[in-house]
Amino acid sequence: LRAVAGELAGAAEAIDYFPSYEIITHPVFRGMFFAPNMRAVVPEGVATVMKHFFEDQFRVFGEVVQSASSKPGKKGKVRSESDVMCEEELLNAFAK
Incomplete structure (x- = not known):
């Protein structure tokens, strides 16, 4: 997957890859950064990745100016806890 992502990022300027x-x-x-099940990522792992992601974005693009369409209050798709639970059950089913 990493090789394909790198190939796509190299082929099109609008595509980038963050590791x-x-x-x-x-x-x-x-x-x-893994939970005891060695599949889920703990919040500290997510925080570390996002810290590096935003630092990299700032380094490349500078300060982000929030547009009116992305301000809080706009509705977007949010995964519910039941969606996450269903995904876990699906993964567990295939692990057997």
Whole structure:
């Protein structure tokens, strides 16, 4: 998947790749970003990835100016807790 992502990013200027998977799975972290099931990522892992993502975006694009259409209060699709639970059950079903 990483090779395909890199190929696509190299082929089109509008496509970029951020190594979130590589940050989470890097050996230096010794699995500390995984929950005990070794599949889910703990909040500290998400925070680390997002910190690096936003620092990288700021480095490349500068300060972000929020548009009127992206201001709080606009409705968007939000995953419910039941959606997450269903996904976990699906993954568990295939693990057997």
